Ligand code: SF4
């Protein structure tokens with residue numbers, strides 16, 4: 001079977017994102033996407049322990065899975081800047097969430113089509129809401145998968161910080177193609193606080209103080225997201241599932257790149 005390379009998949013993702021402005025009739029919300037991949041090996045066995053006890057494994061999506069692909073669609077700076085002021089998300093943030101969900105599906109499908117055209121079956125997953133509202137954990141966490149394939153590292157805000165920052169959205173799929181190791185992370189940690197450099201700006205930015213000494217108050221965050229959808233008039237025409245806030249990701253040192261890598265390269 002003719003092989004598929006990760007560079008080829010990166011081009012497919014870039015092309016899918018670059019077509020959006022014409023399709024939407026607007027500038028779109030995204031910067032250049034990132035794609036990372038890794039063999040579907042034993043590293044994923046830790047998912048039920050680190051993500052959720054009922055988390056699926058790559059082979060649950062596709063018994064013949066050989067690789068896991070995770071991609072990141074980083075938001076444009078204008079959007080992230082617009083969501084910074086105040087304690088509530090702006091209209092554009094909600095709209096971008098909805099349109100990014102659709103784009104995640106399109107990028108996943110485009111990647112899947114290239115792979116399947118070469119004879120490699122794929123297992124695709126929904127962009128979001130594949131999680132339990134009771135436990136607030138996903139059975140397929142793009143964030144944890146992104147961590148395991150080396151697309152990013154968790155920040156104090158529990159978001160994944162990639163080389164293009166944390167402001168954006170993730171998608172993933174599994175495939176029978178053998179793609180090899182294609183991580184993108186340049187540093188062991190990407191969060192300034194975790195790297196011992198001092199920061200904590202995301203902790204201070206959370207309107208419900210969800211980051212506590214005892215850990216992440218997942219329930220408090222979720223309640224805020226649902227309250228925003230229910231209470232903001234300018235979200236009333238958006239889908240019921242538009243659960244957004246994003247204050248901990250807006251205009252942070254890690255919003256647009258990996259601040260630890262930035263610091264290290266400034267020192268060289
Ligand atoms: S804002 Fe600072 S402490 Fe929070 S995740 Fe980003 S780098 Fe880490």
Ligand code: SF4
Pocket residue numbers: 205206207208209210211220221222224225244245246247248249
């Ligand atoms: S999304 Fe909003 S409520 Fe949730 S942790 Fe971030 S800032 Fe806090």
